[in-house]
Amino acid sequence: MSLELTEVVKSFKDDLVLDGVTLTVDKGQTLVLFGPSGAGKTVLLRLVAGVIEPDAGRILIDGKDMRGVEPEYRGVGMAFQNFALFPHMSAMENIASPLTARQLGASAIRSGVDALARLLKIDHVLTHYPRELSNGQKQRTALARALAGQPELLLLDDPLRNVDAKLRFEMRLELPRLLKSQNATVVYVTQDYKEAMALGDRIAVMNHQGIQQYGTPEDIYMRPAHSDIARLFGDPVINLLDVVPERSANDVMIRLSGQPLTIGEHYAHTVSMPCVLGVRPEAVQFADEGTPGSFPVKVEAETPLNEKTVTLMLTAGNREIMMSRPAGTPGPATGTAHITVDLHNAVLFDHGTGTLIESSNSKTGLHGEVA
Amino acid sequence: MVAASAPVRHKRGFKVSKRWLPYVLSLPALLTCIGILIPFFTAVAYSLQRYRLSQPWAREWNWGQNYLNFMSDPAFWNTLKVSLSYAFLAVTLELLLGLGIALLLQRRTRFNNTVSIMLLMPLMTAPALAALMWKLMTNPGFGILSYYASLLGIEDMRWASSPATAMFTVVLVDIWVYTPFIMILLLAGLRSLPRQPFEAAELDGVPRWFVFWRITLPMLTPFLLTATLFRVIESIQQFDIIYAMTQGGPGDTLTVFQVEAYLNFFQSTNVGRSAALLMILWAITYFLSNLFIKNWLRLREKARGEA
Amino acid sequence: MSPVERVLRGLAITLVILFFMFPILWILLMSFQTNETILRVPPSMVFEPTLINYRSLITGKLQTAAGSLEIQFMRNLWNSLLLSTSSVAVGLLLGVPAAYAFARLKFRGSEDIAFTLLSFRFAPPLLVLLPLTIYFQQIGLANTYIGLIWVYQLIVLPLILWIVRGYFEDIPADVEYAYRIAGHSWFATFRKIALPLAKPGIAAAGLLAFIFAWNNFIFALVLASADKQPVTVGALAFVTASGIQYGQIAAGIVLSIAPTFALAIYAQRYLVEGLSLGAVKG
Numbered sequence: 001m002s003l004e005l006t007e008v009v010k011s012f013k014d015d016l017v018l019d020g021v022t023l024t025v026d027k028g029q030t031l032v033l034f035g036p037s038g039a040g041k042t043v044l045l046r047l048v049a050g051v052i053e054p055d056a057g058r059i060l061i062d063g064k065d066m067r068g069v070e071p072e073y074r075g076v077g078m079a080f081q082n083f084a085l086f087p088h089m090s091a092m093e094n095i096a097s098p099l100t101a102r103q104l105g106a107s108a109i110r111s112g113v114d115a116l117a118r119l120l121k122i123d124h125v126l127t128h129y130p131r132e133l134s135n136g137q138k139q140r141t142a143l144a145r146a147l148a149g150q151p152e153l154l155l156l157d158d159p160l161r162n163v164d165a166k167l168r169f170e171m172r173l174e175l176p177r178l179l180k181s182q183n184a185t186v187v188y189v190t191q192d193y194k195e196a197m198a199l200g201d202r203i204a205v206m207n208h209q210g211i212q213q214y215g216t217p218e219d220i221y222m223r224p225a226h227s228d229i230a231r232l233f234g235d236p237v238i239n240l241l242d243v244v245p246e247r248s249a250n251d252v253m254i255r256l257s258g259q260p261l262t263i264g265e266h267y268a269h270t271v272s273m274p275c276v277l278g279v280r281p282e283a284v285q286f287a288d289e290g291t292p293g294s295f296p297v298k299v300e301a302e303t304p305l306n307e308k309t310v311t312l313m314l315t316a317g318n319r320e321i322m323m324s325r326p327a328g329t330p331g332p333a334t335g336t337a338h339i340t341v342d343l344h345n346a347v348l349f350d351h352g353t354g355t356l357i358e359s360s361n362s363k364t365g366l367h368g369e370v371a
Numbered sequence: 372m373v374a375a376s377a378p379v380r381h382k383r384g385f386k387v388s389k390r391w392l393p394y395v396l397s398l399p400a401l402l403t404c405i406g407i408l409i410p411f412f413t414a415v416a417y418s419l420q421r422y423r424l425s426q427p428w429a430r431e432w433n434w435g436q437n438y439l440n441f442m443s444d445p446a447f448w449n450t451l452k453v454s455l456s457y458a459f460l461a462v463t464l465e466l467l468l469g470l471g472i473a474l475l476l477q478r479r480t481r482f483n484n485t486v487s488i489m490l491l492m493p494l495m496t497a498p499a500l501a502a503l504m505w506k507l508m509t510n511p512g513f514g515i516l517s518y519y520a521s522l523l524g525i526e527d528m529r530w531a532s533s534p535a536t537a538m539f540t541v542v543l544v545d546i547w548v549y550t551p552f553i554m555i556l557l558l559a560g561l562r563s564l565p566r567q568p569f570e571a572a573e574l575d576g577v578p579r580w581f582v583f584w585r586i587t588l589p590m591l592t593p594f595l596l597t598a599t600l601f602r603v604i605e606s607i608q609q610f611d612i613i614y615a616m617t618q619g620g621p622g623d624t625l626t627v628f629q630v631e632a633y634l635n636f637f638q639s640t641n642v643g644r645s646a647a648l649l650m651i652l653w654a655i656t657y658f659l660s661n662l663f664i665k666n667w668l669r670l671r672e673k674a675r676g677e678a
Numbered sequence: 679m680s681p682v683e684r685v686l687r688g689l690a691i692t693l694v695i696l697f698f699m700f701p702i703l704w705i706l707l708m709s710f711q712t713n714e715t716i717l718r719v720p721p722s723m724v725f726e727p728t729l730i731n732y733r734s735l736i737t738g739k740l741q742t743a744a745g746s747l748e749i750q751f752m753r754n755l756w757n758s759l760l761l762s763t764s765s766v767a768v769g770l771l772l773g774v775p776a777a778y779a780f781a782r783l784k785f786r787g788s789e790d791i792a793f794t795l796l797s798f799r800f801a802p803p804l805l806v807l808l809p810l811t812i813y814f815q816q817i818g819l820a821n822t823y824i825g826l827i828w829v830y831q832l833i834v835l836p837l838i839l840w841i842v843r844g845y846f847e848d849i850p851a852d853v854e855y856a857y858r859i860a861g862h863s864w865f866a867t868f869r870k871i872a873l874p875l876a877k878p879g880i881a882a883a884g885l886l887a888f889i890f891a892w893n894n895f896i897f898a899l900v901l902a903s904a905d906k907q908p909v910t911v912g913a914l915a916f917v918t919a920s921g922i923q924y925g926q927i928a929a930g931i932v933l934s935i936a937p938t939f940a941l942a943i944y945a946q947r948y949l950v951e952g953l954s955l956g957a958v959k960g
Binding site for chain 1: 850851852853855856857858859860861862863864866871874875
């Protein structure tokens, strides 16, 4: 089932939440809605589910206008962030609720629930009430309930938000397979960029009452449309350094801590413009003194992060720059060090508006050669 | 995998459009209450009429005359004075007593909880029956209170039948019935207060009277205000206790608003005056209840927020 | 706590319990006494208990020196039960759906309407009752149970509406949404989700409304004649009728307050919340 939103507007009292959202999800695709809390992701899901009505705009499911169609007739399944299990019903009855609505026979309901429970590994707690379930079991029950009706459109509202890190990791591995096995179109809300990257065929980044960027996970990671988006994707967070491109003898270049680096003629339009350079911490590396393009920094602190080591350093102008390298690789713990910055995957943003500055040649990005 | 491929078949329940649903659900309740609003407006009309049940032929609009008459009517001023004194005396004493008891029972022990439930019994007694109980207790022949009064050397204490002590007696009954209301509200309030300020004060060795005046009382204010307004609104309208005990007597000692209006209507059949009296009472309670509802809403928000 | 303070506290609590409990105890004792023991001077706690007062109330025959007297007390008790039960039943039937509408389906004017309903709770009852006596004559509702039950809604409905509304509001909206999305109609959701989850609140509101209805005096005093009067009004008439049969009056009072006491103890958890119309959680 495809989903199509056109210019959808929704406000609560004087609070504008969605300001003209247009979005398409193709049949069988998984779209991740990613954004900070309060960006309107949950509201969008509820509008699609039909539990609230838009102020303006159209919502089409499978090409049919959903205006005035009650939630029970929309054929969607939904899992809620806080699970929203029915506290007075057992896990079994919870999962069965989409099936009882169809007035299926007891045995059909039973076998449907059992199959899902086995798949989600909760068959041993089916008689328990929600208050007797662990958070992980609650989450799986909620998921099973959303899937039970075999909906062709599945809405998942940050289902991993309220479970612990270990379980989240497990589910992040399990979910893509599960979702594909359902053959459903999925809209998945999350605030976790790794989840977004792992699950989404497409990602829509929501911010400021609308969709800020729409694209494949790679697109958004590599070419974030705005410095805010760049900051949201990646851990440790991207380095954002103020630069002003200038013209050198035969090229365009920027200076990092005094060290000139060329960025290529196709950035000629940025000359003298205050810009922000976005460099992923992975692109920063220790180098021997005297390496071309290297410059000195003061190492401030170092901390392990997952399988990486993150180093916070200060440039000569006392600006912070962060490096991330595989844990275990050697490096000076404190004192002065020299680093190089690889600009191949770096991006330039407008200093004032924060928007991405495209190269005039769409095929090439920043060069990053030593001037 | 899941045997649910059957098409969605829905029970044909009665279908109501989403827009009309809230109205359909609340309409019966609203209609019932509109049935109550009509008599209200009738009462407004009555208050603007010269209308005696005994002289239906003389019924006519006299507009504000009933109200104007009050200005020079000592009985009206007496009613106002008696009502206000009753409310003031009863609520002040109940507030002091209720606060005292709440402070006594503040700690959550099994004994304290049992006592607070016991103390609710007077509140669960119908005020009219409570008046009757006290009437028996103050009976000059065998009333236990009369007997004790005589032991204390107060011979011939006539309680509610003497103008000198009638107000005292009905206020006493009011206190007996309604102090538990204030107590239980303040107790809930006290127990809902955050602990930290008190623990900090104890650690710092702040004297207890200071803690009471500067921490407990200010934090309890919303509860005190709710309880006070609630009780003022109710006691200024008190009817049951006074009517059951003395029917407004002796003489006009206890002719509070509702009792006076009742007697005007049923005894002197003066509908116009009765309605005008009630309108004035309504104006007073309307003003107070607006204050109350505002304060009450704030408390309610808070209670819901904590839940 | 210093020993002096401990003693003072104990004394204060004893005095409080004495003041609030003594009248009930005294009436209870009185109900088991004959007129002779009641009228003894000085009064004494020692007496031979008798059930004669209760017996004559229940059989409806009052033996006095002047002869046998018919009494209506059981009839009053029955009226109280009938009026309170039906009022609460009607109040729940009308109030619960309305409370749901006010809690869930915010609609235009819903707050204003809810407040108007609430403000009835604070208006002088006679203001409405006096015109009603005249209207009830005209439309044939005078001295009928139906008329009384309707008027009782004045106290029952606001109570039920505001307490139950609070309980409905406490149900997370998502839980109801989840049931709708699973394919159930709003009515099924109301029945299978909202009602079961608000059940404690509905029970509490019902019990409290029952207590308030039972204890009401003024409605029936104005609108009902002897055969429809509840105990609150009936007891007063009974005092006049029975003359000096104090033991029976006491027994009547005991029988009249026992049901509300029992309910209060049963529903004590909800009393605070109900008495403050949901402003304070118990």
